[in-house]
Amino acid sequence: MAFDLTQALAERGWALTAAQREAFDRYYRLLVAWNERVNLTAITDPEGVALKHFYDSLTPAFYTDFSGISSLVDIGSGAGFPGLPLKLRFPHLALTIVDSLKKRIAFLEEAVRELGLSGVTLIHGRAEAVGRDPAHRERYDVAIARAVARLNVLGELCLPFVRVGGLFIAMKGSDVDDEVREAQGAIATLGGSLERIERFALPANGGGRTLLFIAKRSPTPAAYPRKPGMPEKKPLR
Numbered sequence: 001m002a003f004d005l006t007q008a009l010a011e012r013g014w015a016l017t018a019a020q021r022e023a024f025d026r027y028y029r030l031l032v033a034w035n036e037r038v039n040l041t042a043i044t045d046p047e048g049v050a051l052k053h054f055y056d057s058l059t060p061a062f063y064t065d066f067s068g069i070s071s072l073v074d075i076g077s078g079a080g081f082p083g084l085p086l087k088l089r090f091p092h093l094a095l096t097i098v099d100s101l102k103k104r105i106a107f108l109e110e111a112v113r114e115l116g117l118s119g120v121t122l123i124h125g126r127a128e129a130v131g132r133d134p135a136h137r138e139r140y141d142v143a144i145a146r147a148v149a150r151l152n153v154l155g156e157l158c159l160p161f162v163r164v165g166g167l168f169i170a171m172k173g174s175d176v177d178d179e180v181r182e183a184q185g186a187i188a189t190l191g192g193s194l195e196r197i198e199r200f201a202l203p204a205n206g207g208g209r210t211l212l213f214i215a216k217r218s219p220t221p222a223a224y225p226r227k228p229g230m231p232e233k234k235p236l237r
């Protein structure tokens with residue numbers, strides 16, 4: 001696999017600044033160093049991380065205009081994907097990251113410090129609990145998540161964070177049709193409406209991807225999200 005992040009983004013019309021290139025390099029070095037003692041990622045080679053973590057994280061911005069988005073919440077961000085690459089590329093974003101694993105939040109705290117980022121809030125907690133907190137409920141322009149749960153579960157974790165008129169972006173692999181069908185009732189119940197499906201392939205045989213754009217049409221009923229674990233145990237129909 002031959003993949004160069006700077007070149008691939010230049011082909012999309014994005015010129016990374018020298019400072020942004022250096023930030024992605026530092027992020028990579030920190031990720032692999034921490035990965036020796038905290039399980040953060042199975043992908044550790046530089047080109048793999050550049051393609052399957054950094055570039056992949058940026059793909060939503062190929063399909064929707066991030067310059068018009070002020071606040072973004074990344075649910076189940078793990079080692080920072082997709083939130084941190086989006087923040088590096090779009091520094092104006094007020095980024096909030098929610099993850100239930102303390103060690104991953106500890107990694108992100110160091111990454112944010114090392115990369116000198118401002119406007120990033122890191123929350124250790126379950127999305128089901130944080131999404132009920134008035135400080136976070138229906139406060140964000142966009143909620144985004146990659147590789148966290150099936151769509152009928154993910155909707156309950158993410159849609160409560162989105163303001164009416166905002167957007168929930170689910171980042172998925174190529175095989176989504178059953179998942180989308182099974183989640184239709186859940187999305188409607190939670191106040192969402194599936195507006196757009198974008199299918200594409202990552203460069204350098206990086207695999208098929210699908211982005212689901214779900215508009216928040218009406219407030220999420222107070223009953224949701226249910227208590228931690230329930231969305232997964234009894235997914236909405």
Ligand SMILES: C[S@@+](CC[C@H](N)C(=O)[O-])C[C@H]1O[C@@H](n2cnc3c(N)ncnc32)[C@H](O)[C@@H]1O
Nearest residue numbers: 076077078081099100101125126127146147148
């Ligand atoms: C497979 S990892 C994916 C991480 C990252 N989004 C990525 O694509 O590389 C899933 C992450 O979601 C977090 N997670 C799972 N369920 C969660 C929940 N209910 N609330 C908050 N975080 C959750 C886990 O701790 C884990 O870090």
